[in-house]
Amino acid sequence: MSYFPAFLKLENRKILIVGGGVIAFEKLKHLLDFTSDISVIALELSDEMQKMVEERNLHFLKRGYKRGDIKDFAIVVVAIDDIPLQAEIFKESRDYNCLCNSVDSVDYCDFIFPSYIKKDDLTIAISTSGASPAIAKHLKKYLLKLIPSDIAIFLKEMRSLRESLPKxxxxxxxxxxKAEDYIQTWSKK
Incomplete structure (x- = not known):
């Protein structure tokens, strides 16, 4: 099954991460590229996760997940190894119309985290719908080499023009x- 590609506006959408290990930390890093309205519930935090929670002043509850914890969240990321609890949280997310991602359990996911490239306003997402995360990772590395270093400057100029010129x-x-000329210029480099 393929996933529909969509870019979500996370402004005013609260996110909950259940878990505090290495995988939870990876998801937290990705989410922090787009929002800081993130809470964490975990029995323990990895050193990296603890540092990030403290640096970003994120809300943290040191305990296990309890039914109802997701009621005020738009998105929940379940980054724990307890598969029955993943299933329970996913089922509960239906009651609250909350999008759910259970790490490495596609049966309990409304969405997946794609590999992505983010350079200021440019975001490129890459997904193989779970078929080969390794291909997505290597394709990301390849694409990174193609993107010019001045892309952020060009995009700021384009934004300014869009905002200042009449529709x-x-x-x-x-x-x-202008976009076509820019791409042709850097594709010749």
């Missing part, structure tokens, strides 16, 4: 031509 076909054509 319409003329603006759309000019911006399209």
């Amino acid at each position: 319409g076909r003329e603006r759309m054509n000019m911006l399209d031509k």
Whole structure:
């Protein structure tokens, strides 16, 4: 089964991570690229996770998961090895219309974390729908080599033009031509 690619606006959406180990830390790092409204519930935190929670002043409850913990969250990431608890939290997420990701248990996921590239406003997501995370990782490395170092500057210029010029076909054509020229310039490098 393939996953539908979507970019979610996480502003005003609370996220809960259940778990405090290495995998929970990886998911936390990814989420922090896009939001800081993240809470963590775990019996223990890895040293890296503890440091990140403290540095970012994230809400942390040192305990196991309890039914109802997800009621005020838009998204829950279940990063624990307890498969029956993953299933229970996933089932509970239906009651609260909460998106759920149970790490390495696709049966208990509404979404997956793609491999991604983020350079300021540019975000490129790569997914193999779970078929080969290794291919996604290596494709990411390949694509990183192709993206010019000045992409952030170009995107700021494009944003400024979009905000300052009146909407319409003329603006759309000019911006399209500018983007095409930019890509042709760096593809020749």
